[in-house]
Each structure stands twice: as C-alpha cells, then as structure tokens.
Amino acid sequence: MSAEREESFRRLAWTTLGLLAALAPHLLRLRPWISLFVLAVAGWRLAAERRGWRMPPGLLRGAIAGAGTVGVFLSYAAITGLDGGTALLALMSALKLLETRTPRDHTILIFIGWFLCLASFFYAQDFRTAAWVLPTVWLLAAALLPVARRGRGGPGLHPFRTTGAMLAKAVPVALVLFLFFPRVEATFWGAPSSERALSGITEEMSPGDISDLTLNDVVAFRVRFDGPLPPPALRYWRGTVLSLTDGFSWSRAGAPLPRETAIAREGSVDYTVTLEPTGQQMLFALDMVAHWTPGIAIQSADFTLRTRRPVNAVLRYDAVSSLRYRTADPLPQSTRHANLQLPDTRNPRARALAARMRADAGSDAAFIRSVLAMFRQQAFRYTLTPPGLARDSVDDFLFNTRQGFCGHYASAFTTLMRAAGIPARVVAGYQGGDWNPIGGYLIVRQSHAHAWSEVWLPGEGWKRVDPTAAVAPERVERGIEAAVAESELLPGALMRESPILWRLGMAWDNLNAGWNDWVVRFDRAMQDGMLVDLGFDDPDWRSFAAALGIGLAAAMAAVFAWLAFEHRPRRPDPVVAAYRRFTRRLARRGIEPAVGEPPRDFAQRVRYLRPELGVTVLAITEAYLRLRYGPEPAAEDLQRLRALVAAFRP
Amino acid sequence: MGLRARLTRRTRDWIRRRQGADAGPVTLRRGRIYILPTGLGGAFGLMLVGMLLGSLNYGNNLGLALTFLLAALAVVAMHACHRNLEALIVRARAPDPPFAGSDAAFGLALANPGRAPRFDIEAAAPDAAQAPVSVPATGEAALELRVPTRRRGSVVLDRVEVSTCFPYGLFRAWAVLHPALPCLVYPRPAADAPPPPRLPGPQGGGLVRRGEDDFAGLKDYHPGDAPRHIAWKAYARAGELLVKEWSGDAEAVPVFDLADAPGADLEERLSILARWIVDAEARGQAFGLQLPGEEHPPAPGAAQRRRCLAALARFEAPAPDVR
Numbered sequence: 001m002s003a004e005r006e007e008s009f010r011r012l013a014w015t016t017l018g019l020l021a022a023l024a025p026h027l028l029r030l031r032p033w034i035s036l037f038v039l040a041v042a043g044w045r046l047a048a049e050r051r052g053w054r055m056p057p058g059l060l061r062g063a064i065a066g067a068g069t070v071g072v073f074l075s076y077a078a079i080t081g082l083d084g085g086t087a088l089l090a091l092m093s094a095l096k097l098l099e100t101r102t103p104r105d106h107t108i109l110i111f112i113g114w115f116l117c118l119a120s121f122f123y124a125q126d127f128r129t130a131a132w133v134l135p136t137v138w139l140l141a142a143a144l145l146p147v148a149r150r151g152r153g154g155p156g157l158h159p160f161r162t163t164g165a166m167l168a169k170a171v172p173v174a175l176v177l178f179l180f181f182p183r184v185e186a187t188f189w190g191a192p193s194s195e196r197a198l199s200g201i202t203e204e205m206s207p208g209d210i211s212d213l214t215l216n217d218v219v220a221f222r223v224r225f226d227g228p229l230p231p232p233a234l235r236y237w238r239g240t241v242l243s244l245t246d247g248f249s250w251s252r253a254g255a256p257l258p259r260e261t262a263i264a265r266e267g268s269v270d271y272t273v274t275l276e277p278t279g280q281q282m283l284f285a286l287d288m289v290a291h292w293t294p295g296i297a298i299q300s301a302d303f304t305l306r307t308r309r310p311v312n313a314v315l316r317y318d319a320v321s322s323l324r325y326r327t328a329d330p331l332p333q334s335t336r337h338a339n340l341q342l343p344d345t346r347n348p349r350a351r352a353l354a355a356r357m358r359a360d361a362g363s364d365a366a367f368i369r370s371v372l373a374m375f376r377q378q379a380f381r382y383t384l385t386p387p388g389l390a391r392d393s394v395d396d397f398l399f400n401t402r403q404g405f406c407g408h409y410a411s412a413f414t415t416l417m418r419a420a421g422i423p424a425r426v427v428a429g430y431q432g433g434d435w436n437p438i439g440g441y442l443i444v445r446q447s448h449a450h451a452w453s454e455v456w457l458p459g460e461g462w463k464r465v466d467p468t469a470a471v472a473p474e475r476v477e478r479g480i481e482a483a484v485a486e487s488e489l490l491p492g493a494l495m496r497e498s499p500i501l502w503r504l505g506m507a508w509d510n511l512n513a514g515w516n517d518w519v520v521r522f523d524r525a526m527q528d529g530m531l532v533d534l535g536f537d538d539p540d541w542r543s544f545a546a547a548l549g550i551g552l553a554a555a556m557a558a559v560f561a562w563l564a565f566e567h568r569p570r571r572p573d574p575v576v577a578a579y580r581r582f583t584r585r586l587a588r589r590g591i592e593p594a595v596g597e598p599p600r601d602f603a604q605r606v607r608y609l610r611p612e613l614g615v616t617v618l619a620i621t622e623a624y625l626r627l628r629y630g631p632e633p634a635a636e637d638l639q640r641l642r643a644l645v646a647a648f649r650p
Numbered sequence: 651m652g653l654r655a656r657l658t659r660r661t662r663d664w665i666r667r668r669q670g671a672d673a674g675p676v677t678l679r680r681g682r683i684y685i686l687p688t689g690l691g692g693a694f695g696l697m698l699v700g701m702l703l704g705s706l707n708y709g710n711n712l713g714l715a716l717t718f719l720l721a722a723l724a725v726v727a728m729h730a731c732h733r734n735l736e737a738l739i740v741r742a743r744a745p746d747p748p749f750a751g752s753d754a755a756f757g758l759a760l761a762n763p764g765r766a767p768r769f770d771i772e773a774a775a776p777d778a779a780q781a782p783v784s785v786p787a788t789g790e791a792a793l794e795l796r797v798p799t800r801r802r803g804s805v806v807l808d809r810v811e812v813s814t815c816f817p818y819g820l821f822r823a824w825a826v827l828h829p830a831l832p833c834l835v836y837p838r839p840a841a842d843a844p845p846p847p848r849l850p851g852p853q854g855g856g857l858v859r860r861g862e863d864d865f866a867g868l869k870d871y872h873p874g875d876a877p878r879h880i881a882w883k884a885y886a887r888a889g890e891l892l893v894k895e896w897s898g899d900a901e902a903v904p905v906f907d908l909a910d911a912p913g914a915d916l917e918e919r920l921s922i923l924a925r926w927i928v929d930a931e932a933r934g935q936a937f938g939l940q941l942p943g944e945e946h947p948p949a950p951g952a953a954q955r956r957r958c959l960a961a962l963a964r965f966e967a968p969a970p971d972v973r
Binding site: 568 | 714717718766
C-alpha cells in the first residue's frame with residue numbers, strides 16, 4: 001500500500017474510531033437494526049479503504065438514506081425529538097461514512113460525533129457516561145487534527161498526544177465557564193416531553209409491572225437525612241396514587257378532587273432527596289409530607305407532590321415529613337365516590353367474597369383484619385415471577401394463581417375494600433432503601449419499588465395498609481432480598497454476598513452521589529453561594545460578568561504562559577554565554593571579532609590594540625577554550641571564567 | 651472592483667503603512683501577526699451555539715460542560731495557532747535571475763528559536779504559493795516562492811504572507827512581510843535568432859582576432875576555456891589547470907552589439923543578444939557585449955555571461971515589476 005493510501009486509511013480509522021466511541025452509549029439504546037447497520041457499515045468502510053474497494057454509487061446511498069429515514073420514522077414514530085433524532089443522526093453518520101473522502105466529509109463526521117456525545121448526556125448525566133464521553137471528545141478532536149492539516153508529517157506530531165496537551169490547557173478555561181456561566185431557566189423550543197422510556201414508577205400499574213422493576217438495580221433517588229434515619233417499616237416513599245381501575249390495571253385519577261389536609265402528629269423528619277430523571281411529574285416523599293422546597297411542586301388532593309414539568313434532569317429538593325399523621329374528616333363526597341369506583345362487570349367473585357367477609361366481620365376494621373389474615377393464612381405466596389393473569393385479574397389472583405408481588409396484593413386488597421364500601425386506593429412508590437455508610441445517605445433503587453393500599457376510615461381518615469406485609473413481613477422489615485425465595489436471583493446478589501464488593505459498590509455509589517450533587521445539580525443557587533463566598537454580596541448579573549471576566553482572563557493568561565513556556569528559546573551553553581558577554585563588552589569599546597576569527601587570533605588582536613588588557617583577555621580566552629574543547633572540564637573552570645568575565649572592564 | 655477585492659486592497663495598504671518595509675531577517679512579533687477564524691472555525695462556532703442552546707433548553711449541566719470544553723479547546727487552538735507563527739525568524743533571499751517568462755524562485759528561510767516545533771507553515775506571494783512545511787525545534791526550514799516573471803527588467807518581491815492554520819484549521823494566523831527584495835529578470839533568449847555577424851573589422855567592431863599559430867605562454871584556466879587548450883602536462887606537474895595561449899591565430903572573438911541584432915523593437919533585439927550570449931557561453935567561447943554607452947570586453951565563462959545578461963536586463967529597463 002502506498003504511503004498516501006496508508007495515511008488516508010489511518011485518517012479514516014481515527015475518524016471511524018471516534019465516531020464509534022461517540023455512538024457506543026447509544027448502540028444499546030437504539031433499535032437493533034440501526035446499531036447493527038452502523039457497525040456493519042463502519043466495518044465495511046474500513047475494509048474497503050484497506051482493500052481499495054469501490055464506494056457504493058450515489059443513487060444507492062440516496063436510496064439507503066431514504067429507506068433509513070422511513071425506517072426511523074416507523075420505528076420511533078418521529079424523526080425529531082431525542083430518540084428519533086439520535087437514531088437519525090446515527091444512521092446518517094453511517095451513510096456519511098460511506099462517502100467520506102475529503103477533509104470536509106471527515107469534519108462533518110467529527111461534528112456529528114460531538115453532537116452524539118451531547119445526545120448521550122441528554123439520556124444520562126451520570127459519572128459513567130461522563131467518564132466515557134471525555135475520552136471520546138479527545139479522540140474526535142485528535143481525529144480532526146490530521147484531517148485539518150495542510151502539511152504532512154513534521155517532527156514529533158502525535159494527534160492524540162498533541163490534542164491531549166491542548167485539552168489539558170483547555171480545562172481551566174472550561175472550568176471557569178462552567179462555574180460562572182449563569183444558569184438560566186431557558187426554554188427555546190418545546191420542553192422535552194416524557195417520551196423517554198425510563199424505568200420507574202409510572203402513573204399506571206398493571207399486574208407484573210412492579211416485579212419487572214425489582215430486577216432493576218438502578219438508583220431511583222438518594223436521601224440525606226438531617227437527623228436520625230426512620231425505621232425501615234416507616235420508609236414508605238409516596239409517589240403516585242392510583243384510584244382509577246378497569247378491573248385489570250390501575251391508573252391515576254384524571255379529574256381534580258377537592259383538597260384534603262393532613263394533620264401532623266409526631267416524628268418529624270427533615271431530609272434532602274436527589275432524584276434521578278424519571279420523565280414523570282411525581283416527586284417522592286415519606287408519608288406524610290408537610291413542607292418541601294417552595295415552588296418545586298404542588299401537592300395534589302391525594303397528598304402526592306407533582307412538578308409542573310416532567311423531571312428530565314437530576315432534581316434535588318428538601319422535604320419535611322411527619323411519620324405519624326392523621327388526615328382530616330370528613331371525606332369529600334366526590335373523593336369518596338372516586339375511591340369506591342369499581343367496574344360493574346369485572347371480578348364478580350372478588351366482589352362476592354368481599355360482601356360475604358364484610359358481613360361476617362361486622363366492622364370495617366375487623367373486615368380489614370380478616371382480609372389480611374386471609375392473605376397470611378391461606379396459600380398465598382410472595383414471588384418475583386408471578387404467572388400472568390386473566391382479564392379479571394383480581395379474581396384470577398385470589399382464586400387461581402395465588403402467587404403475586406406487591407402490586408397484586410395491593411390491587412386485590414383495594415378491590416376487596418371498595419367492594420365492601422370502604423374508600424380505598426392503591427399508592428405506588430418505593431419502600432425501604434439501602435444505607436450507604438460511606439456517604440451517609442440512603443439509596444433508594446428501582447428494586448425498592450412498591451405498591452400498597454390506603455383506606456379511609458371514619459374518625460381516622462386515610463390509613464396506610466400494606467397487604468404485602470401480611471404475606472411477607474420481611475419485605476418491609478429487611479428488604480426484598482429477605483422476602484423472596486433463594487432461587488429467585490436478584491440483581492446485585494453477588495455484591496451483597498461479598499463485603500469487599502459491597503464496600504466497592506457503596507464507594508462507587510458515593511462517587512455518583514457526589515457527582516450528582518456537585519456537577520449534575522450545579523445550579524444557580526450554588527453559583528450564588530459561590531459568588532457570595534468569593535465576596536460578591538447579593539450577586540446579580542454584574543457579579544457574574546465580573547467573575548466570568550476575571551476568571552477567563554486568569555485562565556487565558558495560564559494558557560498563554562503555558563504555550564510561551566513550551567516555545568521558550570533554548571538557553572545557550574553557560575560557557576558560550578560567558579564568552580559572549582566578554583565579546584559584547586569589547587564590542588562596546590569598538591573591538592569585535594571578525595566573522596570566523598578564531599578566539600586565539602582575536603585575543604592576539606585585542607592584545608595588540610589594547611596591551612593593558614592582554615593578560616586578562618588571554619586568561620579568559622584560554623579558560624573558554626579549555627571549557628569548550630578541553631578534556632573533562634571542571635566546574636571550577638566555569639566559575640573562574642565567569643569571575644574573570646564579571647571583573648573584565650575594558 | 652468588487653467590494654471584497656476593495657476591502658482586501660485597503661487592508662493590505664493599511665498593513666503596509668502600519669509595518670513599513672522590512673530589511674533583513676524579520677522576527678514575527680505579536681504586533682504583526684493577524685488571526686481570524688476560518689470557514690471551518692465558523693462552522694465549529696455554529697455547532698457550539700447549537701450545543702449551548704440545546705444544553706440550556708434541557709437544563710443539562712454536562713451538555714454545558716461539553717460545550718464549554720469544546721469552546722475552550724477552540725480558544726486554546728487559537729492561541730496555539732498564533733503561537734505557531736510567533737517569534738519565527740523569516741529571511742528572504744533573492745534568487746539567481748531567471749529569464750523572462752520563467753519563475754523567480756525566491757528563497758525563504760524560516761528559523762525557529764523555540765523548543766517546540768512549528769507545523770504547517772505556509773508562505774504565499776502574489777501568484778506564488780508554497781506547500782506547508784514544518785520547522786523543527788531550534789531548527790530551520792527552507793521554502794521557495796516561485797514568482798512567475800512576465801517581462802525583462804526586474805521583479806520585486808514586495809509582499810509575502812506567512813500563514814498557518816495549525817492545529818485544527820479553526821483559525822488562520824498570518825503575518826505579512828514586505829521584503830522589497832529585487833531580482834533581475836534576463837530577457838528571454840530568442841527562440842530562433844540569426845547567427846551573430848562574422849564581420850572582420852576594426853578594433854571594437856565585430857571581431858577581435860587572437861592567433862592560434864604560435865605558442866605564447868600559459869594563463870589561468872577559466873571555465874569556458876576550450877578543453878583542448880588545457881596544458882595537461884603542466885597540470886600533471888603542478889596540479890594547476892593552465893591554458894596554453896597562442897599568438898597570431900585566427901579564432902574570432904565576437905563582441906555582440908545591439909546595433910547588429912535584428913528585430914522589430916528593443917525587446918526583440920535584446921532577446922537575440924541574450925540568445926547569442928547564452929549560446930556562446932554554452933560553447934565555451936569568449937565573447938563581449940556592446941550596448942550604447944556600455945561596453946563589456948570579451949571574456950569567457952559564467953561570470954561574463956552573468957555580467958552581460960544583467961547588462962541586457964538593466965538596459966533601458968522598464969519599471970520594476972512589484973509583487
């Protein structure tokens with residue numbers, strides 16, 4: 001292969017590598033056909049460059065582009081938006097690769113690569129993504145270097161290393177921009193919709209939904225408590241209230257209901273939640289929340305906290321909850337009605353059972369107790385992998401399968417309550433949490449997802465009843481690992497077994513928590529605090545401008561000094577420098593060595609012109625020649641030469 | 651003249667007024683280095699704006715961090731681009747005079763006093779550009795600017811632009827030198843010239859006679875002396891090249907006279923003279939040149955050729971071709 005082809009191949013390999021690195025976080029998320037297509041094209045293109053195959057003709061490329069766009073549209077129902085846009089960008093980058101020849105093509109690919117990096121942050125801002133993207137940005141910039149060059153070769157130019165040196169210089173400038181660029185609430189185009197399929201609690205629950213979540217070890221939110229940690233049995237994180245049912249699944253009530261009030265009794269806890277993006281409008285708080293960061297959410301009639309826009313970025317909020325509370329009497333008529341609603345044609349056996357049991361029990365409280373006893377005493381089993389249920393899901397569960405997860409029990413219990421005329425609803429959220437002793441905070445994972453019931457009793461108001469606790473009390477007390485059979489493998493099982501891995505896992509989570517707190521959640525309030533610390537009282541836009549200006553000036557000066565240092569002239573040999581000082585002094589008296597005149601000849605000439613200087617001049621010249629050309633010059637010789645020159649005053 | 655061309659002219663004039671003429675080696679100091687983003691730099695800027703708006707719209711801090719890192723990289727690239735030229739020492743050298751119509755190959759030496767190498771330094775003069783070169787740390791690189799010549803006389807290299815787009819092509823830094831470096835341009839030897847006249851005439855006329863009949867002595871060898879006249883025996887003895895001289899021989903030594911050269915105008919006649927000179931020198935013949943008010947007595951060799959062609963170049967020379 002000719003040198004030119006070799007170089008062209010190397011350029012293409014760099015660009016392709018950078019592009020693939022930028023695509024990597026998306027490849028698992030994209031539809032498989034897109035990922036496979038991109039990988040196949042990249043492989044083919046490199047092979048074609050190596051072997052000198054012909055590129056596909058423009059017509060074919062155009063046809064593939066058209067088909068790909070249609071494919072993306074069919075797969076994502078849109079070619080705009082984050083998912084569709086990213087898919088299209090990935091597809092187009094692969095097609096661009098097929099026609100990449102000129103520096104311009106390379107540049108476009110590299111720019112697409114940077115955009116893909118940005119897109120991966122729109123999906124996840126965690127530490128892992130950032131740790132992947134930074135080297136990718138580096139690689140892409142390194143790929144741009146040979147592409148943008150007009151010359152070739154050159155002494156010691158390694159694109160990756162040279163770019164690394166540039167990035168190192170860029171970091172202080174970027175840091176200043178990051179710290180002092182004022183964060184503004186800005187919406188230039190449609191707010192990102194909750195199109196993203198994030199796992200987590202949603203506003204709708206079908207049997208089996210939550211057991212899927214349990215296999216997911218991803219962090220839902222982290223909580224720092226200002227005070228003692230509440231006991232596990234009271235760690236109920238209310239997310240959403242599902243009071244609408246069609247007999248199979250449950251969903252959130254659409255129509256607004258009159259506001260109710262909760263009266264705190266005791267056990268006030270103060271805490272800060274750092275919530276990972278959910279794509280939902282719900283916030284999670286311990287029952288019963290009393291205060292929260294103002295303006296961040298409003299409380300619905302069902303005591304849940306709801307944000308104005310879907311939570312698509314890490315969100316932090318403070319809250320105060322009362323662990324023991326009572327809600328106000330009486331229940332508004334419309335709320336009572338909504339929480340008694342059951343489809344007439346569904347689950348007939350369950351409704352008959354409820355009527356019979358209620359009649360036997362005599363009171364609402366006794367009825368609740370007898371239902372819980374039924375779950376506990378009869379052959380109900382708590383399992384992560386319950387069998388599927390028929391359309392009348394409660395009937396199927398109560399009389400057939402009798403295996404279920406929290407959602408099944410909550411659904412069945414609530415249905416029985418309603419059938420017996422007790423206002424009841426399903427509450428979905430999380431229960432429990434892992435304590436991270438390294439960071440001193442509680443980790444609530446998707447695997448802590450839980451559903452329970454709430455019933456309204458006269459004189460007592462809304463009361464939490466967790467039917468799962470009747471079947472598997474360990475679930476509430478010690479977490480899900482304790483509640484399920486050994487054979488049901490949960491994620492992170494290995495981690496929990498090994499103390500070392502467990503500690504490593506906790507340290508990693510602590511790193512992610514710090515990342516969230518200091519980088520992802522770095523907001524205007526933190527900026528204001530920082531400016532106050534820097535001595536700006538009451539920061540306004542002028543403080544930002546000043547801090548940004550001063551910071552940038554300092555960072556630029558550092559860049560400038562660094563480059564100047566790299567380009568500093570080579571210091572002359574000290575011996576030569578001393579001799580040069582000597583000739584300069586003579587030159588001031590009008591005696592200059594001619595071009596090519598040997599030092600000894602020059603010394604003789606000086607002696608002839610200025611006999612009184614003769615001895616010193618000869619001494620300096622001989623010392624210089626000894627140091628320059630003599631064998632093993634000693635350090636004292638240099639000192640003597642310097643002293644002679646210093647004392648030389650022609 | 652278009653707006654763009656006018657703007658370019660104005661800028662050039664302004665730079666010229668600002669910097670004045672340069673003599674000798676020029677060190678590219680900060681004051682004479684200009685820098686602007688390239689088209690690619692503009693596209694990069696647009697990409698950054700898009701990324702910034704997207705990140706702000708989604709309230710995405712890491713997106714902002716990425717945008718700022720790339721922006722900072724561009725800023726560093728700008729400094730590096732500027733630095734890539736700064737403190738370079740540029741020396742321009744006049745080339746050997748070309749014949750009109752061929753290129754005057756001005757030499758440009760770039761010296762890098764710093765410890766970091768310089769990459770992709772380009773040089774351009776009007777109508778002449780040179781592929782980029784790299785200059786090693788504390789080293790030198792040579793460039794050649796081949797300025798095409800149009801007519802006899804002289805061409806002056808008045809504007810040299812030394813530029814670089816290194817590292818990422820986002821910015822272009824350039825410095826302008828005005829070396830005012832003249833280079834003679836010989837008349838182009840006529841393609842088909844009549845043979846020079848062989849007129850026996852009086853001294854100073856067409857021919858000078860010098861004999862080849864009797865040995866008259868030895869003289870120093872000059873390039874162009876006929877090899878058959880070299881005293882090889884003397885060379886073997888003393889190691890010096892000597893040439894035997896003869897008296898009374900009949901070889902004609904031509905003195906080319908402008909008056910003898912046919913042609914429609916001065917330029918054509920000068921071209922014919924140039925042809926005679928070049929041919930005579932190539933044959934190793936001695937020759938002289940006679941121009942109105944200027945006389946070059948006959949002599950052989952390259953120095954004589956240079957002298958005579960220069961005389962042709964300067965004779966009633968048109969205004970220098972300033973580039």
